[in-house]
Amino acid sequence: MKQTKQSNWIKWRWPILIILLLGLYFTPLPYYYSQPGDALVLDDVISVDGASEEAGGSFMLTTIRMGKANPIFYAWAQFSPYRILHPESQLRFEDETDEEYQHRQLMMMTDSQEVAKIVAYEQANKEVSYEYFGVLVTVLIEGMPAIEVLEQGDRIQQVNGESIRTADELIDRLTGYEKGDNVTLTIEREGELMEVTVGFSHFPEEMNAPSDRVGIGIQAPVTDREVTFNPDVHIDTSQIGGPSAGLMFSLEIYDQLTDGNLTKGYLVAGTGTIREDGTVGRIGGAAQKVVAADRAGADYFLAPFEDGADDSNYNEAVLAAEDIGTDMEIIPINRFEEAIEFLESL
Template structure:
């Protein structure tokens, strides 16, 4: 038994000790990221097309997930809901990538997504878009793959096997169809000097969970380096939101401001999905979590990538989440920008 003196000492120190233990548990980070449903952001608050009429009824909304490094508290908290998810760090971060590098990569993808969304909207609305291309920027190199040996972040790729390229999509298309052990010649610009380098193909690292028969040179998230001007001018302010998953919703809001009428018909329309310059809507992460965010914001419709009916598509994931939470919000399958416009016109 404690004597009175020992007991008094314990009473005196127990709260500071407990506070230190709690602080230690909170600060001790695990090799995981933790995510949960985020917000639904009204896009006419952050997108402004010069000369566009302000609409008072209905809104397009992008949906987000909240993500950060996991500690023991978040690890435990994630066990109590299917919408609080743990992601192994190796699935999201490259080896030796710093927090600043990771955030920079996310913001670069967001910037590229915004530009593509503007292009899709302006071309669909028959508005003026002017381009000046400079090549494709290398933003991320994958450790252990061939490109990491000969390329540097910041290199500008100008041609593949003598074929000039302007966009990241063209680069990806020209690098498709190769086998392990084959090589390509890349014309690159580095420090204002142009040179030719030979790069091989290899399998992707196991932690990237790529198909076993898929090969590549080891460039991730290349960015089209160009100067694009729009008439009328358009401005997007999304602060520190990162990643490319708002492309579809950006393009719809911009198109709505560029054209007559109100695409939303007075509804709150949320959604997610990347977008390519040809209007194709692509897969994103966290579709179920974004359905929860949209439902909390009172959205009537949620647009989700259908992926041409692929198994385990974002649309399927969104439908499962909608059924699970019992929302009245309708989940709409979308393959491309034209389908999204057709659906909105039908409201």
């Protein structure tokens, strides 16, 4: 009898084990899991009409891989500082679907690409033409004042009677207020102009904003405009989302617009958002992107310096580089012009 039971266990152990593993794999947890992704060569995905190809060297976009966590990924994350768990509330809005989240990420990537083109073309003194339609409201934050008076799809035209054209201008105009203050917004809704008054409040705790920061409660506003470039430029990044490739997009486009080879034959990776004034901004996952760049053999990694902030992406990247023992050099960057100056000095 004992031998029969043992034989039955041997017979069924693999199917049972497979069923258990499948059960664990398909059990969702309220976390997202991320790990180092890839370093993509940008001259494979960006092309400027009429640009000549220069031999040697490349700019690289660095990514992280992210997905919903399950018990297997949760356990796996405990064995490396570069496999990270993110509470779902830090990344997703309440009741936001997977499709809505992906759409928001792709919208931010699209906006990042446009700004990157503008920065590169203006720096290279190439032709850029604009037609502005306002700042598009895309996300309203639950529990904050804007959700009471604004709707998704509204176009903000003025703040306190002063015209705005870009999302950056809107953010700047809404800075410096305190809780309880009010502003008057002129908006376009379904073809009609109207004025609304909106107040300021603190951000929800789950957004992890600084305790003294206030806002009206809109997130990821988009500059609604038509921009044309001469010569034309094409970017194909498939399903990569988010705004963190702005700096590297700008550098690749600028390199194709100008004479010479800005990389000087080196593999230059990096990360950072880009604003139209050339400011390079903070991103998430800098340490993971250092790992991705090192695996791809990069010589340099450009990281947002954030004017020397103690918790800057640059400092995070330096610590990661030291930890993995890479020979790749980490370069602090505050502005697009600084990146150009560094590369020209190679």
